[in-house]
Amino acid sequence: MKLKNRCLFSSLRSLRAQRSNLDVASDEKRDCRALRARNDDENLGMLKKHKNILILLPAVFFVCAAATVRQPKAVITGDEMEIIKNGSAVIFNGNAMVKRGDSSLKAERIVHDKANNTVEATGNIIFDTVTEKNEPLHATGQKARYSVTLGEGELSQGRPHVTWHVRESTTPVQIFADVIRFDKQREEITGEGGVEVISSSACAYAPRVMFMQRSNEAFLTGSPQPKIVYHSSNRGEYSADSITIFMKDHSAELKGNVHGILYDFKK
Numbered sequence: 679m680k681l682k683n684r685c686l687f688s689s690l691r692s693l694r695a696q697r698s699n700l701d702v703a704s705d706e707k708r709d710c711r712a713l714r715a716r717n718d719d720e721n722l723g724m725l726k727k728h729k730n731i732l733i734l735l736p737a738v739f740f741v742c743a744a745a746t747v748r749q750p751k752a753v754i755t756g757d758e759m760e761i762i763k764n765g766s767a768v769i770f771n772g773n774a775m776v777k778r779g780d781s782s783l784k785a786e787r788i789v790h791d792k793a794n795n796t797v798e799a800t801g802n803i804i805f806d807t808v809t810e811k812n813e814p815l816h817a818t819g820q821k822a823r824y825s826v827t828l829g830e831g832e833l834s835q836g837r838p839h840v841t842w843h844v845r846e847s848t849t850p851v852q853i854f855a856d857v858i859r860f861d862k863q864r865e866e867i868t869g870e871g872g873v874e875v876i877s878s879s880a881c882a883y884a885p886r887v888m889f890m891q892r893s894n895e896a897f898l899t900g901s902p903q904p905k906i907v908y909h910s911s912n913r914g915e916y917s918a919d920s921i922t923i924f925m926k927d928h929s930a931e932l933k934g935n936v937h938g939i940l941y942d943f944k945k
Contacts, residue, residue: 752778752826781807797824816841829862844925852876865891879928882906894925914940
């Protein structure tokens with residue numbers, strides 16, 4: 679009987695020791711969980727307190743250009759990168775550049791809005807691309823806005839200038855305007871405000887011009903009347919309500935209130 683009691687007491691002591699160890703382990707787990715929760719709260723408070731802090735670092739940033747996988751991605755680079763607005767916008771400063779496929783945009787400062795996938799650039803803008811006909815196109819300005827997804831862009835400030843190497847022309851076409859817009863999908867270039875179009879055979883002036891890259895035609899409209907000045911063959915200047923220039927043969931079609939002045943070549 680005494681032996682049985684000793685065994686029973688020994689078993690009870692063993693069970694109490696195991697339960698005590700379990701209690702200690704459980705307490706340690708609760709302490710760890712409480713410590714982690716406290717650290718998380720402190721980190722969250724720190725982030726809320728400093729949510730507007732800008733992060734500066736040398737950057738190479740990849741941007742998904744469109745929802746379709748087939749389209750190439752845009753790569754944005756710069757000397758410094760600033761993440762703002764809780765990460766919804768990124769600023770690139772110094773030698774900033776956006777490159778997507780055969781198009782590139784360089785500037786002193788580029789701001790990328792990730793939500794809309796748009797880029798705003800300022801300072802010594804240089805834009806290079808290639809048309810569907812593999813014609814190089816070079817543009818400059820001081821301010822630019824570009825939709826990476828849609829392939830639409832706008833140049834303004836600093837008298838934007840476009841050099842378009844038209845395949846049918848021996849020399850590139852020069853375009854100057856207050857604002858120049860690009861639509862890569864429609865293959866259109868639009869200029870507004872004090873437009874000048876300079877080719878090897880003529881110069882044209884108008885408030886507005888639209889270039890159709892597929893047909894290599896330019897439509898000049900607006901008030902005052904568009905004017906074209908030929909300085910090689912058929913020398914003279916002509917004005918009308920609308921002027922269409924055909925790049926293939928450097929001919930023009932004038933419609934509405936046409937007025938012309940032929941130059942006198944006699945000395």
